[in-house]
Amino acid sequence: MLKFIKYHMASIADIEIFPLISFLLFFTVFILMLVQVIMMKKSEVAEISALPLVDDSDNESKE
Numbered sequence: 623m624l625k626f627i628k629y630h631m632a633s634i635a636d637i638e639i640f641p642l643i644s645f646l647l648f649f650t651v652f653i654l655m656l657v658q659v660i661m662m663k664k665s666e667v668a669e670i671s672a673l674p675l676v677d678d679s680d681n682e683s684k685e
Contacts, residue, residue, distance in 0.1 A: 631637060
């Protein structure tokens with residue numbers, strides 16, 4: 623089965639660019655998320671970190 627897939631993948635023209643595109647896409651998303659987390663306000667981080675500890679009734683009263 624693997625030989626079948628390898629043969630067809632090798633027959634596709636310019637297929638070696640796809641791993642590079644995938645890596646660049648992943649790296650870009652990772653860096654953007656890292657920048658977003660670093661730029662977050664401390665109050666926002668505290669609110670998000672407390673979410674698992676807050677009852678659902680408390681969340682509904684804030685809305």
